[in-house]
Structure formats: C-alpha cells, structure tokens
Amino acid sequence: MPVFPTVAHQPKGNAAVSMHVPVHPVWTCAACGRPWPCPSRQRQLLAEYTDARVSLLVFLSACFVQACADFGTTPAGVLYRRFLAWPHEMPIDPDR
Numbered sequence: 001m002p003v004f005p006t007v008a009h010q011p012k013g014n015a016a017v018s019m020h021v022p023v024h025p026v027w028t029c030a031a032c033g034r035p036w037p038c039p040s041r042q043r044q045l046l047a048e049y050t051d052a053r054v055s056l057l058v059f060l061s062a063c064f065v066q067a068c069a070d071f072g073t074t075p076a077g078v079l080y081r082r083f084l085a086w087p088h089e090m091p092i093d094p095d096r
Ligand SMILES: [Zn+2]
Pocket: 020, 021, 029, 030, 031, 032, 033, 034, 038, 039, 040, 041
C-alpha cells in the first residue's frame, strides 16, 4: 500500500492546482519532465507552506519514503538530498 499522502496540508485558499505533480513510480514531473520536485514545484510548495514548514517536511518525508520504495537501489542519501534537503537550502521569503 503506498504511503504517499493524498492530503497532507490544505493549501492556502488562493493556491491553484499545480500541474507539476510527480509521475509514479519514476518521480518525474508531469508538467516539465524534470526530477520531482522540480524547481517550479519547489517554489510552489514553499509558497503553499509558507507558514507551515514542518507540514511541508512531513509531506516531503512521505514522498521520500515512497520514493525509497520505488527506486529500490538508489542510495537513501541521494533521495534525501532530492526530497528533504532543498527546503533548508532555499531562503525564507525575504518580504516576511
Ligand atoms: Zn515541473
């Protein structure tokens, strides 16, 4: 049974539905074909979870666990950097 959450966080009221969703089990972006989360989706997720960084990390953790199962032989460190490290490397909105 997949652990990928269907709803981990309610986006802000004016958040649009993203086209940058993962294609399973290869975890490429359905919109741009880049590895998911692509840069566009990363920016969207940061905006959607502006006041809920812990919720963002819970969501990404579930994605990470599912990706570990889907990729099998890919080292966990590689997937950790892809799914969980990037929010720590991106600045918090400087206008806040
Ligand atoms: Zn994309």
